[in-house]
Amino acid sequence: MGRAPCCDKANVKKGPWSPEEDTKLKSYIEQHGTGGNWIALPQKIGIIHIHITHYYSSNPIYLSPPIISFSKQINFSISFFVFGLRMFISESGLKRCGKSCRLRWLNYLRPNIRHGGFSEEEDNIICSLYVSIGSRWSVIAAQLPGRTDNDIKNYWNTRLKKKLLGKHRKELQARNKGNGGILKQENSSSLLLQQNSAQQLHPCWPQIPVLPLSSPYTNQSPSFNDQDSIRKLLIKLGGRFSDDYQPILDGLNLQFPHGSNSLSSTQQIQEEQVHVGSSALGCMNSIGHNQVQFGQSNEYCAELVQGQGSFITTAIGEMVSSNDYSRRLLGGSLEFFYGEEMITDNKIMGACASSSCGQSTNWGETSSSLMYPSLVASNYEGVRQEMPRECAFQELSYPGAQ
DNA sequence: AAGGATCTCAACCGCGTCAAC
DNA sequence: TGTTGACGCGGTTGAGATCCT
Incomplete structure (x- = not known):
């Protein structure tokens, strides 16, 4: 008998993470920590993000940390303009496996992560x-x-x-x-x-x-x-x-x-x-x-x-x-x-x-x-x-x- | 310029370990 | 003491990027 899957495989997204997913995960962990349970974490993520962009920009500037947060999962988005700026409020859960969240956080989102550019000294240490x-x-x-x-x-x-x-x-x-x-x-x-x-x-x-x-x-x-x-x-x-x-x-x-x-x-x-x-x-x-x-x-x-x-x-x-x-x-x-x-x-x-x-x-x-x-x-x-x-x-x- | 080969690296998978019950 | 479930790890995969012919 095989091991029980850690999550509902049919209901989780796989593959590369989008910037939105990254933001959700990062914001949540920065505010609440992992809670000691990665498997349950994706369900807990239900953060309202408030994005401010120029009205012509398609790339929102994320405010971090989010102003308001919920632990309950809801889905909505609102967009309106204030003094020529577009305010974009959105929320949705994170349809990711807990293990995937953990990996993403540890390998990419965690603060002070360095990618590439290994020095000679680092080479030596690794060797x-x-x-x-x-x-x-x-x-x-x-x-x-x-x-x-x-x-x-x-x-x-x-x-x-x-x-x-x-x-x-x-x-x-x-x-x-x-x-x-x-x-x-x-x-x-x-x-x-x-x-x-x-x-x-x-x-x-x-x-x-x-x-x-x-x-x-x-x-x-x-x-x-x-x-x-x-x-x-x-x-x-x-x-x-x-x-x-x-x-x-x-x-x-x-x-x-x-x-x-x-x-x-x-x-x-x-x-x-x-x-x-x-x-x-x-x-x-x-x-x-x-x-x-x-x-x-x-x-x-x-x-x-x-x-x-x-x-x-x-x-x-x-x-x-x-x-x-x-x-x-x-x-x-x-x-x-x-x-x-x-x-x-x-x-x-x-x-x-x-x-x-x-x-x-x-x-x-x-x-x-x-x-x-x-x-x-x-x-x-x-x-x-x-x-x-x-x-x-x-x-x-x-x-x-x- | 095209397309095949090779490289890179983010992400996935499965398993061992450990703690809680 | 056995079972269960989460964590953490190392190996592997595959898509995109880059190089080569």
Whole structure:
């Protein structure tokens, strides 16, 4: 049996909101608030609006807030002229679903909403948080005043993702041009060849994004000792979120690697790491700084592991797993989510992806499966079905990896 | 100039969570 | 303790705008 509809679908209007509807909703909420019940709100809206326009104008100038308001729904309109001005008094209910009202208010009508024009800093923040917590747009939006989760989600999906991919592609091209020696030296190593051939076969498969550089690892060991303050900050970001990150918080008890530099020698040689998290977001960034050390990864496998289109998340997962500290941070807590069986199963995925960081640690034990439990839960079966056998168990190695 | 392809983003949908009863 | 209903979230859709050939 399905869920009961939240409103009478036949009697509500759908599609774009008209300026009149916006005005009604905005005026009502500004005067009365939401009343704690969005579903009932459209019925309550019955505001008399008094519009004053020039007699020749078709665009009324709305007075806000309205002079008189009713909670009872009535429908009428009166128009008359005073000293060359047209007074227009109208009223009608709002034939909209409560959920639609909520969305319209939160995403568009709410005061201090900003649309478009994302700054470089905002880009960085979004990237950092996406790396840290995945597609929790509401949490990310909470860190960007005036931005809505919907806006950020759209921005990420339509622009930021492409922007990052473009950057990385350019950088790789530049590097390949200027770094022929390494390529020649290592071209017997399978990764680059496989990567290149994979991209010849699948030219649309994207690269791992390059994020703005910062030096989170140099000279400063982030203070993870203050577990309480970190916990508080996480909780501040949202209850559900804080619960999910309990294992990470617990993991913070781990000692930070000596000298704060958790890069493996392999990764250093590759010079492909991308440090993420240059924003000044306190805890989230502290975690971001230390979880994410983007190592070179194999996009081919990443794509396959991830299923359709979510390569970035997987890539990020790989990036996380490619960091010693992150692995330790996350290590052992997978059981918290999935128990032994899932870990075992994850090793199948690890067989494909773990080698991308050139180390023996299984990718699946520590990577995005932990960071994005729902994602893995939903994609895992699909991955198993979709992953070609030759990839799933193919040994992929990195230049310089043993 | 036309029309097909691609992009953008507001809005919708369905589901998980939670509180009230 | 189970049921119900509202909220809030993330994924998806589709219409309009823009770009490209």
